[in-house]
Structure formats: structure tokens, C-alpha cells
Amino acid sequence: MHITNDLLAKLNNNEPAAHAELFKATYADLTVFVFRMIENEDESEDIAISAITRLLGKKLTFSAVEQLKAYLYISVRNGALNYLRAAQKEDPFRKKLQEELPLSEEPAVNKKYEMAHMRRLIEAGLGKLEKQCAAVIRLTMENKQPDEIAKALNISPNQVYTQKSKGIARLKEFIEENGGKYTIPVLIILLALLCKFYFG
């Protein structure tokens, strides 16, 4: 979730344009986050949307971006847990946390990325794949089944499987190599561009 101080100031001033901006900065992130817990797409969207609209409706003021993020996290996490409890399902994150607990000292954390960042990485990685391989991955991302992909691309289901596993392996490599690079804050990239502009 990329929320700037500028956006926060506009929100605290209750500028209508800021409402749209906040929605667009958080909607996809929150929805995917909830989806990873509850695995129900429609419900995830509802939980995320109601967290955002409740915030806008209450006209809360926040003293820092972190507080706004805390509000959003608490709202959707609570919404998701309520859903899981009603459906009598376990919270996958808490379960996962227990599994990971002994390894908490390991720097495995570095392989985790925010969704927006992950998406940029995958997009960039897809550009480096062969055409057919990239097409298989793109269709997989649209939740297409292997036989549908085979039909759409006019290839055999076996080719779909091989292309898919090859593509995924390449993407992981790409993320491994480039993950860090893409985390450089925009400001630094801008500075770098400016330097290039002046001195290059």
C-alpha cells in the first residue's frame, strides 16, 4: 500500500479527490490480502471495500500514514477472521506463523514482497520469457485451467505443463536476482534519474 503524506493531508482535509486516490491505493492490496486468508474472492472484495468506505464515512483524521495503515489492516484482518470463524476455518496466517517460528532468525523474510512490488517484478520477469511461455503464464494468472490454455494457444496440454513449470522457475529466479533492486524507493530512483540528467 503506497500512501503518501500528501494523500494523508488531503484526506484529513476531507478532499473528495483524496477519497478516490485512497481507494485506488489500497483496494487491490487489501482485497488480495483478505483473499489469501479466506479464499473467497467476492467476500474479500466486500471486506476490503467496507473497511475503506467506513473510514471515509467516519471522516477520521490520522496523524501519520502508519496509523491509517493500521486502521486498514485491523479492519480487514478482523473482517477476515470473523468470516473464518463463521465458516469455522482456521486462520492460515497464524498457522503459518507457528510453522515458521523456529526459523524466525533466518533472513527468509527478504524473499517476501509487497503485492504491488511483486506484480512489478512478475511483469518485468514476464518480459524476459519466450513468447509462448509468457502467454501460458499470463493465462494461468487469469485462473485459466490447463486445458483451456491449451485450446487458446493451440498447443498440447503437455506443452502447457512444461511451459508453465519452466516459466514459474524462470520467474522465481528473476525475483531472486532482481527483488532487491525493485525495492529501491521511488525517491532514490528519481534522484538517480536527476543525477543522470545533470551529469550524464
Next chain:
Amino acid sequence: MNTIPGNITQVAFGKSDEAPLTSVEQDICDEWTSGKATEYMKVEAEDPRLLEYVGMYGKLEAKQDEIWESIQATYALTMPQEVPVIQLQPERKTGKRTWMLAAAVLTGSLIGVYALYQVINNNKNTPDNNTVTVEQKPIEPGKGWAILTLDDNKQIDLDTLPAGIVAYQDNMEISKQKDNQLIYKVADNNKTGTKIVNNKLTTPYGGEYKVTLADGSKVWLNAGSSLRYPTAFNGNDRTVEISGEGYFEVAEDKTKPFRVFTHGTEVKVLGTKFNVKAYDSDNQVTTTLVNGSVAIQHGSTLRNIKPNQQAVVAGDSIKVKTKSKEEMEQVLAWKHGFINLEGESVQSILQQINRWYNVETRIEPGTPETTLMGNIERTTPLPKVLELLNTNVSVLFTLQGHTVVAKEKKSN
């Protein structure tokens, strides 16, 4: 990481300012402050469902403009109704006060107009009625709502919690049912522990709840009451403590007497149905027996009562009266979802309103007593309740801001 200001968490959980956080809610806040939340929000490169998530993310980004437009459309529609609600948070102090002043002025004039209207037209008039209801929107009838306090003093707000298992206490499973009741039972394949683990169920003003204890005894708690009980009855008796009002259906177990303690009075039973009313403001403990047999003990005085009898402990004396069938129904009206009017004083009616609608009440000096009949369903909105109360000849009930005021009806 930062700490999170109270009002932000309360709004995030959709609770009122004063409501305490439940243990689950506290855990969520801790996730944020400890930084676990940030890790949860991230996705791993090794996640087997990575492509699915990234695909979904792209899809959501593609349709977010459209979604925002539809949100705005609905949002604009509901805007006018949300105005009073919106003033709740940061501008609370000034906002609420001006709003209440406006409400008081409006109510005053509305009641005048409304009374006039009633004289001319005996039919129910919807437009005025609506105005009153909308104006007083924050005042609502009570509902199934209670706070459970566990042995370690963790509090669970049962209002916002969905049905299902609430907690485990010493091998006892506590679950919330859909019909606002809590059930204690021995968790699968487990024997109850030997420790004494106490829980407390508290209904705030505007809440009522029902609990089935470990022995199968059922207790209905009226608004503004609390019941303290062990999660399992392991000793030679079954002891609970109550304040406020509760209706008990005690499961029969001759080997373990059931004992209810309240304000120095003990009600000893073997298996029976009875109501105990012991609000602090009452200064007395009233036990009304439906069936079975109970003994009331206060200090050294001990009295047995039979079905359809009522024992009132006031000071050091216990008075026993036999009640008619109608009077018995009046005592239990609350349990059946009614506000009882029959045989009640203006003060006791106002106390019922005070606890159920969570509003202040006041009796103006010189207010006479009045005789009201029947009862009112507890789901009735407050303005409608006052309208019904005002059918009496001598007392006028009005709502001024958040206070229900009773005063003498002027004959002109």
C-alpha cells in the same frame, strides 16, 4: 512500529468508543504493533499460489475505477442519513453537543405539534412518527449483548462475535449460539480440571443474554446485570453470584445444591425455575419462584417459598407474598421480551427504560403516580414506547436529548 490511538481501533472494529477490545481484537492490534502484520501483508516468491495472487491483483487494479464509481453512487445516496453518525469521532465534543441541543429543541416542538395532531386525528400518523424516530436515531432498544470475562480477566464482547467457539477454559468449551446464548460444555474427550476457574457474564445497559452453565442450568440475564460462575461445578455445591436481574432454570441434582448469592442474600435450590431481581438501585432482593422449591437465607433468617410466591429481602427482614398468575407473568415479562407496565410505579417503569434503552431518566418534582396497563414489546423504538405511555391521564413522558423525563400532565 507505532502504537495505535484508541478511537482508531474502536472504529476499525466497528465498536463504540467505550467498548473494551476482546482478546482476539487485542491480538490483531498486537500483530500490527509487533510488525507481524507487515509480514502477513507481503507475499513470498515461493508461495505456490503466487501467480493466482498476482493475476488477481492485476484484475482488481483493472476494474478499480469502475468499482469506485459504483461505490460513490451508493455513497452519495446514503450520505444524508449518515450525517448524524459521522459526527461521532474526532469532532465529538462540539458536534455531539450542538446536535443534542438541536434534538432537544426539535423534540420539544415536535411533541407539541404531535399532541395537537393526535387530538385532531386519532389515526397513527407516519410522517411525524418518522421524524421523531430519525431524530432520536442513536437511541435504540436493547439487544442480545454481553461481555464475557474469562478467568484471566480477558474480556470478550459477545455482540460482535459470530456464532461458534468463543474460548476454552480449563477443558470446558464455551460456545456462542446464534440466539444470543452462551453454552459451557466439557470439550471432547476431556475430563474437567480440578482447578476452580471463574467466568463472569455482564450485560450492559441495552443488553440481555442467556447462558447454559456446565451442569445444564440455564440463566437469562436482564440488562445491566452480571453473573459470576465457575466454568465447571466440581465441589459439593453449585455456587453462582448475581447482581441485577436473572431468571434461573436450575438443572436438578440433589447431591449438589445450587446456591445463588446476591447482596448478602442466598437462594438455595435443588432444581427449579425462579427469578432473582437485585439491582443496586432497588435496595432489595426479590426472588420469585415459578416451580420447585427454594430457600432464601439472609443473615440468620431463613424462609422457604413455594411456587407462585415471592420473597422480598429488604434490610434484615424477608417478606413472603403469594402472587396471582397475572402478577407472575408481570415478574417474568422481561424474560419474554416485554416491558411490564401493570402494577409498576413511574419510577420502576423509568428504571426499565433506563436499563433497556440505555438513556437517562428523570422524574420532575410533583409528578403523580399513575396506573398503566399491559406491557410493551422490548423491540419497540423508544419514541413509540413514550407515545404508548402517554395514553395515561396524569403523567407526561418526554424525551429531552438523551433523558426521558416524567412530569405531571397539565389538564388544559
